[in-house]
Amino acid sequence: MSRSHDHTPSSRYITHEESEDGIDRRGFLECMAWVGTGIVWALKSGVPTSYAMSRVPLLSESERKSIFFAQISDSHIGFSKEANKDVTATLREAVAKLNALPESPKFVLHTGDISQLSKPDEFDTADQVLRELRTDKVFFVPGEHDVLNDNGASYLARYGKPVGAKGGGWYSFDHSGVHFIGLVNVLNLEAGGLGSLGREQLDWLRRDVHGLAASTPIVIFAHIPLWTVYPEWGWGTDDSEQALALLKRFGSVTVLNGHIHQIMQKVEGNVAFHTAMSTAFPQPAPGTAPAPGPIKVEPERLRSVLGVADVTYVPGRHTLAVVDATLSGLAPAFAAMAHETMSTERRARSKIMSLAPNEIGIDNFSFTPPVLTVARGTHVTWINEDDVPHLIVNVQRRFKASPVLDTDQRYSVELTAAGTYDYFCSLHPKMTGKIVVQ
Numbered sequence: 001m002s003r004s005h006d007h008t009p010s011s012r013y014i015t016h017e018e019s020e021d022g023i024d025r026r027g028f029l030e031c032m033a034w035v036g037t038g039i040v041w042a043l044k045s046g047v048p049t050s051y052a053m054s055r056v057p058l059l060s061e062s063e064r065k066s067i068f069f070a071q072i073s074d075s076h077i078g079f080s081k082e083a084n085k086d087v088t089a090t091l092r093e094a095v096a097k098l099n100a101l102p103e104s105p106k107f108v109l110h111t112g113d114i115s116q117l118s119k120p121d122e123f124d125t126a127d128q129v130l131r132e133l134r135t136d137k138v139f140f141v142p143g144e145h146d147v148l149n150d151n152g153a154s155y156l157a158r159y160g161k162p163v164g165a166k167g168g169g170w171y172s173f174d175h176s177g178v179h180f181i182g183l184v185n186v187l188n189l190e191a192g193g194l195g196s197l198g199r200e201q202l203d204w205l206r207r208d209v210h211g212l213a214a215s216t217p218i219v220i221f222a223h224i225p226l227w228t229v230y231p232e233w234g235w236g237t238d239d240s241e242q243a244l245a246l247l248k249r250f251g252s253v254t255v256l257n258g259h260i261h262q263i264m265q266k267v268e269g270n271v272a273f274h275t276a277m278s279t280a281f282p283q284p285a286p287g288t289a290p291a292p293g294p295i296k297v298e299p300e301r302l303r304s305v306l307g308v309a310d311v312t313y314v315p316g317r318h319t320l321a322v323v324d325a326t327l328s329g330l331a332p333a334f335a336a337m338a339h340e341t342m343s344t345e346r347r348a349r350s351k352i353m354s355l356a357p358n359e360i361g362i363d364n365f366s367f368t369p370p371v372l373t374v375a376r377g378t379h380v381t382w383i384n385e386d387d388v389p390h391l392i393v394n395v396q397r398r399f400k401a402s403p404v405l406d407t408d409q410r411y412s413v414e415l416t417a418a419g420t421y422d423y424f425c426s427l428h429p430k431m432t433g434k435i436v437v438q
């Protein structure tokens with residue numbers, strides 16, 4: 001399994017290479033970044049086949065017309081920084097894109113980060129725009145941005161209840177002979193870790209698939225990728241392998257994720273993984289920038305790095321195909337972005353922080369200094385200079401967790417007892433730091 005492989009980032013993220021017949025054979029073995037090309041993939045009688053978007057005309061008429069369902073992800077309603085000042089408008093464009101399909105999708109999956117800061121009015125706006133979709137129903141799973149402040153309680157009340165969600169918001173349903181499973185991997189994250197499903201959810205999953213025939217096509221959707229895309233940036237889920245082990249016996253498993261705001265795909269045995277574009281802003285390709293986070297591209301290119309995914313399925317033929325569609329209608333333009341814009345954009349953005357001896361700066365998804373030594377009774381202050389929200393949690397729970405800190409917001413605690421305080425960001429648990437009180 002590639003989860004345990006130790007490829008360097010440069011060898012792990014290969015550029016799409018296609019053989020003469022349009023079938024990407026390396027794709028069966030390697031993780032890959034799809035750059036500069038739209039992708040369709042199909043599971044035909046359990047055999048994965050991938051095509052460049054240009055091959056879509058070769059699909060049968062019925063396949064092309066029978067859009068089964070669609071995926072929207074990472075709409076981040078409430079975000080209004082440089083990378084996209086009107087994320088509501090681009091979500092609306094995504095809705096229009098889906099409404100313009102020759103056949104309406106039966107339903108739409110939203111794979112999380114509906115909102116930027118879990119605010120009721122952000123959810124209200126998202127709901128209002130999504131109501132314009134010409135489809136029967138929209139199913140949601142939460143992103144880490146949707147469960148700020150209350151460990152997901154308000155998310156659950158709004159989106160979990162209507163689908164009879166269990167525990168932290170997971171649920172399943174059946175449609176046209178396909179079994180759909182919405183999983184939650186953004187709750188109770190631990191310092192230094194990745195996304196997490198947790199024991200309770202894994203036990204539920206075991207019971208959920210127990211009675212299903214191995215021939216039942218399975219579609220799993222969750223926010224953070226259920227395969228290790230780039231652990232250095234937290235792009236993976238710690239216990240996803242345990243979930244996938246429960247699905248080994250099924251002939252066709254499709255995993256749809258968001259979170260990384262770019263198209264990536266990998267096929268491993270019976271499991272096909274796919275991450276979707278955001279409708280709000282792009283993020284850097286793994287390892288091409290100091291940190292993940294929103295990046296600004298030339299205005300004319302924005303709509304070529306935002307989009308949706310359409311999925312077709314022909315019952316009885318075990319065919320499931322995902323087509324990524326940008327808002328512009330042009331091929332995704334991540335490649336050019338990766339090489340031209342990102343490093344300069346990040347460099348320009350990165351601020352020089354002058355910090356007092358009791359201050360900890362947050363920038364580019366890291367804490368500065370990583371270890372702060374102070375005297376007893378010091379008020380320690382975190383300052384978020386990043387363009388994404390962060391949330392400070394003490395591992396030993398000896399000081400109160402911060403509220404969500406958006407850009408330029410601060411949080412202070414008075415540390416009266418000597419000792420070592422480990423802390424991390426509960427939204428991005430790879431971000432860790434330490435305070436030594438003497």
Ligand SMILES: [Cu+2]
Binds near residue numbers: 426428
């Ligand atoms: Cu964070």
